[in-house]
Amino acid sequence: MKRLRNPRTGIDQGDVLVFSDFQEGGEMWTGHGQREKRCTVLFSDSFASTPSVQISVSLWDIDTSVTARAEILAENITKSQFEIVFKTWGDSRIARIRASWLAIGELPYEDDWDDVD
Template sequence: MAQYFQGNFGIDQGEVTPFSDFENNGPMWVGTGTREVRTRIPFEVAFALPPIVHVSVTMWDVAAEAATRLDVGAEEIDQKGFTLRVRTWSDSRIARVRVAWLAFGACRDDEMWEVG
């Protein structure tokens, strides 16, 4: 995970493989219908406000005999992290996926303080 903070602006990034279902015949590989994997991703340092989070697929390993269907998104974004959602449906067979993420937004600095 890499991070960069300048003034009141911060960037954090990383990559994650949320599942590798071909290794254990998991539902994304052998199941049918709607299937979903949700993974909580923590930020290295908390942001001051919920940041903007961008996710993108950097690798996917799929079965050739079925249609390839994949939906990825960032949900439940807060100052400390977000939930990565990876979903497929119908007869798609997803062996594994790697997702890169980038978060950027306002960060805390020594000048910020809270009044109780």
């Protein structure tokens, strides 16, 4: 028999530099074609279940002489962490990207039992 209760909702948020490739001539600045960078983010505390994560660009430093092509998303979301994924392609030149994130999910209760098989 399962016990039902109203979940306690928690919010965690942050702002993180995903990469800075301009100063060191990194692939996002000097490369061509499909490229991606990943940045792992740890939550302040673990959620009781996988939270919903929203990502937005809070700073972008790009070359405006070519077309800017970009995608940013959250992948591999778990109770304790997720990855920010930034992708570009073609001749886009991206110097650096900073992303803001917001995670909303169920918080654990002090009296929760660990599932043991």
